[in-house]
Amino acid sequence: MIGIIMFFASLVMLLYGFPVAFTFAAVSLLFGVIAGIVEIGFDDGLIEGLTEGISEGLSMFDFMPYRIMSIMENTVLMAIPMFIFMGIILQKTGLAEKLLESMGFLFGEIRGGVAISTVLVGTLLAASTGVVGASVVAMGVISLPVMMKYKYNTPLACGTICASGTLGQIIPPSIVLIILGDVFRVPVGDLFSAAVWPGLGLVAAYIIFILIVSYFKKDMAPAIPKDPSRGSKMKQVIKALIDIIPSLTLILFVLGSIFAGIATPTESSAIGCLGAVLLAVAYRSFSLDMVKEAAFESVKVTSMVFGILIGATAFSMVFTYTGGDEIVEHFMMNLPGDEKIAFILFTMLAIFILGFFIDFVEISYIIVPILVPIAMNLDINPVWFAILIAMNLQTSFLTPPFGFALFYLKGVVPDSVRTVEIYKGVLPFIFIQVAVLLLLVFYPEIFGISSSM
Template identity: 40%
Template sequence: MSDAGLGLTQLLLFLFFIMLGFPIAFTLMAMGLFFGYLGMQERVFDLLVQRTYAVMSNDVLISVPLFVFMGYIIERANILDRLFRALQMASRNLPGSLAVATLVTCALFATATGIVGAVVTLMGLLAFPAMLRAGYDPRLAAGVTCAGGCLGILIPPSIMLILYGATAGVSVVQLYAAAFIPGVTLALLYVIYAVGVGIFQPHRAPRLPPDAVVAPLGQVLFALLTSFFPLAFLIAAVLGSILMGLATPSEAAAMGSLGSVVLAIAYRAFTFQKLKESVFLTARTSAMVCWLFVGSYIFSSVFGYLGGQSVVEEFVKSLPLNSFTFLLLAQVIIFILGWPLEWTEIIVIFVPIFLPLLDDFGVSPIFFGIMIALNLQTSFLSPPVAMAAFYLKGVAPPHVRLEDIFRGCMPFIYIVVFCMALVYVFPALVTWLPENLYGSATPVPGAPTLLDAPPAGGFTEQEEINLPPLN
């Protein structure tokens, strides 16, 4: 078998083992080492050491554990219940008020945590039963909870955007600026849909009875001052310092971690046990991310060395594609991959296959990254994987079927596709903010990637192993 054939076999076998349920990080390393040994012999073990060192010493990933820690602390600060109650009182006169309160709470909490599973689970315990008690259609309630919880993939500070920036070698700061307007737009589209259901299908989202949420204006304002504004201020401080260039993402994440601890203390919800749990969960998540990158770069390097990347590139270039049709094809492929695979697998394995083709079709990697972040909303909502649906099913009442949750998510998948179409038609939704803040929406020259860190011996990978670059 030729080297290119080995590369394609490597990719197909990886998909096969992932479908069987093998852990992705160690499957990537095992497949990379096995096929690398066939094509490179003992040099593949040098590659393993160098890639591990490059990932563990790269500054791009420092913000990941800090943002994760910030999210876990806020999750345990009992702020979600306060926030939902305050927004419920504030939106009580709107059609579909509970759905609106749920979406706004999800957006804020997803922004603070960036952890989809945590947001969907907590809102499934708090908002989902409240909507069912109020007579909401279970499918609408399920769709609102799942879709709102997935916004953390897109709205900064998104862990996914950090990983994409490290993979593509683009500025995480510019990615955050580019994602802000599309993220807010998608959240507003969700809210408009919920209000529209409340107006045109009131039987699915009935208005609350007049005595359900009775509170004078002063009490509503006090509830917002003690729940909504502290969290909003923390988020604004973290994102504002990043977007305005006052702090790097890592520095802002450190500030946000400290702010989350202060917030937990202010709410009298900070204990040593909660701190211990947050640190443990942060370590586990960060280790998963780091080993995922180690495995993905071993896999991708071997795949490129064997010629699999060249085969894919030549095939795509042979197609009669322009910039629009290339973007459409790439997003359709990622959308389909989102059915059986999770977003981490798509980012670390399949996105690097598209990255070398962006220059050929004149596509900005920042614009491409935001489209992927939008597209990956669907990977959490569309079966058969649909992790958000499974998170909700785990805490939903027994009479709520998984089929109902899937059906409830479908309108929100259509909304995501509509939002992607808006971004295609009006690319300024992505480019306007970074262009006005930084003068461009293109990669920063010399932006660090995981390939930039030298190995311990001081030699670059190209000098010691002579592998072709991934980008």
């Protein structure tokens, strides 16, 4: 039971606000020593037992340098800093502003049009940048004032922005999918291909929800009056295409090279970085200071991910050494009902609840490695299971009280927008995500995925 106690001790420390990477590393070290002392016992006396137990506990960390070296040499994880760099460069080019402005006026004349355009722009930003914080902030700064001006329901407007901004977690190229590809030991390109239809299905569900709400409650999402100064409808369509085509071209180059088998995700991320820089030059926003700032941001985020990964490696090592994985496997394999469906539903519920409190990186590196061997024993398709987890982890960005998208939006909204309105606004979108997730659980064939290996 030492491993199980260690797991809950880590959660308690995280809730108190201790840094994630240091928490997992410190807790692993402490409980590794405790496990060594318990194994040796005190038959030879208190001092001897403590000395030998501490030595035994510390000995399990002898191979940590080799594990860290294998992390550093992992070519799959090299894609993370490059995709982050690509997203930050694109965010600084003003791409989101151009897309939102054009799409807003293109769809604004129908009820719910600005909200629909926000979802569509969020989809394009997800496929081109994948940076949740940048997408939410950009749409909060640009799209929210327009919706507020035309008397949109505030919770609906806030919920639409938060949900659209988190699409980068499931629509490739997604950092979550890269991490899960490494954890599951499956090609990231396979995950990217499998995630396209579930991601687009989620987008379609958002749009349908907005259309239904605006149809039955006309005052919640009114249409924007036609602006003659914008020119004819054809001119608006042409301008929208001019703004969309550059980012769409980059998406086709990055994802197309992966799906066609021309390049690996790591190689395509390099293509994306080059394309982002060329777009910055085309938009006349390129500067060495911008590149330097983007590089620093990329290093900071990447360091956070790898720091957590090192702490998680120590945690999983001690957890396995103390037999925690066997306890979890025994519990999972004895759930009532069909063992495969019961396992999937229980893990989805557990990840959903954990998403209220901890970040997707910690869940990916701490929880998922415990579940992967059990899924293999149950003949569960690892690609399907990874996509389920990715969609579930996307929900963690929306769930109060620690949903990051909520904090990102709250940081840029006017003071008149209360936090409770943001929370209220995301609830329907959380239910939509859960509904699409359940559809993916029971009917994966709709999305072109098989549930078995």
